[in-house]
Amino acid sequence: MIRTTMLLLLCFSSCFLSSCVETRYLEKLGLITAVGYDQADDEKITGTMVLYQFNPAMQDVEKVLISKSKTSKGIRLSQNLETDHKLVSGQLRITVYGRELAEKGISHLVDTLERDSSIGNMVYLTIADTTAEQILNYQMTERPSNMGTYLYNLVRQNVESETLVSPTLQEFITDYGSVGKDPILPLLKASDGKVGVDGFALFTRDKFIKEIKKDKIFFIRSLMEDYNAGSVEVELPLEKFEPYLTSPHLRQEKDKVYIMIDSIKSSHKIKTEKKATPSFEVKLKIESRLLEMSEEMKLSDPKALRLLEDEIGDYIEKNIKEMILMLQEQGTDPIGFGMEYKSIRGHEDLSREKWDKLYKDASFHVKVENKIIRTGVID
Numbered sequence: 001m002i003r004t005t006m007l008l009l010l011c012f013s014s015c016f017l018s019s020c021v022e023t024r025y026l027e028k029l030g031l032i033t034a035v036g037y038d039q040a041d042d043e044k045i046t047g048t049m050v051l052y053q054f055n056p057a058m059q060d061v062e063k064v065l066i067s068k069s070k071t072s073k074g075i076r077l078s079q080n081l082e083t084d085h086k087l088v089s090g091q092l093r094i095t096v097y098g099r100e101l102a103e104k105g106i107s108h109l110v111d112t113l114e115r116d117s118s119i120g121n122m123v124y125l126t127i128a129d130t131t132a133e134q135i136l137n138y139q140m141t142e143r144p145s146n147m148g149t150y151l152y153n154l155v156r157q158n159v160e161s162e163t164l165v166s167p168t169l170q171e172f173i174t175d176y177g178s179v180g181k182d183p184i185l186p187l188l189k190a191s192d193g194k195v196g197v198d199g200f201a202l203f204t205r206d207k208f209i210k211e212i213k214k215d216k217i218f219f220i221r222s223l224m225e226d227y228n229a230g231s232v233e234v235e236l237p238l239e240k241f242e243p244y245l246t247s248p249h250l251r252q253e254k255d256k257v258y259i260m261i262d263s264i265k266s267s268h269k270i271k272t273e274k275k276a277t278p279s280f281e282v283k284l285k286i287e288s289r290l291l292e293m294s295e296e297m298k299l300s301d302p303k304a305l306r307l308l309e310d311e312i313g314d315y316i317e318k319n320i321k322e323m324i325l326m327l328q329e330q331g332t333d334p335i336g337f338g339m340e341y342k343s344i345r346g347h348e349d350l351s352r353e354k355w356d357k358l359y360k361d362a363s364f365h366v367k368v369e370n371k372i373i374r375t376g377v378i379d
Helices: 002-018 072-080 099-104 107-115 132-136 147-160 169-176 214-221 238-244 302-330 337-342 352-361
Strands: 029-039 045-053 061-069 086-088 094-097 124-128 184-191 194-204 207-213 230-237 256-272 279-293 363-375
Touching: 029 099, 029 132, 029 147, 045 072, 045 132, 061 072, 072 086, 072 107, 094 107, 094 132, 094 147, 099 124, 099 207, 107 169, 124 132, 124 147, 124 169, 132 147, 132 184, 147 184, 147 194, 194 214, 194 302, 207 214, 207 302, 214 230, 214 302, 230 238, 230 302, 238 256, 238 302, 256 302, 256 337, 279 302, 279 337, 302 363, 337 352
Parallel strands: 029 086, 029 094, 094 124, 124 184, 279 363
Antiparallel strands: 029 045, 045 061, 184 194, 194 207, 230 256, 256 279
């Protein structure tokens, strides 16, 4: 009797709960994979939305909707009137902000994403070199089935290959809300029939203030995250290596030697002391494989290999110093020196305004140790 009663209660509860679930037919849904926002006239913003629409008689169909409003939700309302598919955000993978809009600040639009329970906190945030509309509506030479999915995969594979710092919604919100650290996002560019990552967008608070090109990404990322399989190209003065060239008579008429190192394993440490004027000691240790060189050298000679290690280390050290100085001059701190300074006892009450003033006068001492553990293919 007890078992029968419990079974009846379970069946009744299941029916009651199932009646609360909204039935959604895939063919009637417009799955949003990407959204973009640009500054428009009259304090409005232009919203660009990329959809997947499913049709039993056709393959997966991409559709792009563009409209204007004063809020992101107003844009969604307007775009709902332009399609016979119900728009849903559960498959949103990436958001693109136009340059002009990002320069004015994007916190209000990021906050909207955070408040939407249907959107996960692992959505990627990016900045467009021009406008988000151009990026999302760009006609590539090899047109992907869905631009939103393509951009998501583009960023993801570069994050996984340790080229980019992960630009998720969660990480942006964390950096934006922290004292002593500023957000940093990938910068997208469309040209020559392709859309790709052209560098990093640096922020002060929620405002995009400066870009750095892709060949400089390594020198910031190496102080933010350790590498396990990274790579970087360096250029060194050729004259220092003349005694070790395999065929000096075949030397090309140039004064640089270009080297690619990969399989980089790195570790970094940032230390500071309790001083009125911040002073930071930055140490970076690198182990790498020599993959390619533009000149042939006698690497079997220990002196040549040692010289190469030292010169590569000096090159990376010089570029890191220049990058830190640039960040300091621009008043942006994506590396998180301020957070390190705040962690010292007695500085727990550090405010953003106070750190802005201290950061301008801070000093930095950088030391890079480089070791080549393997040599690969040499051109």
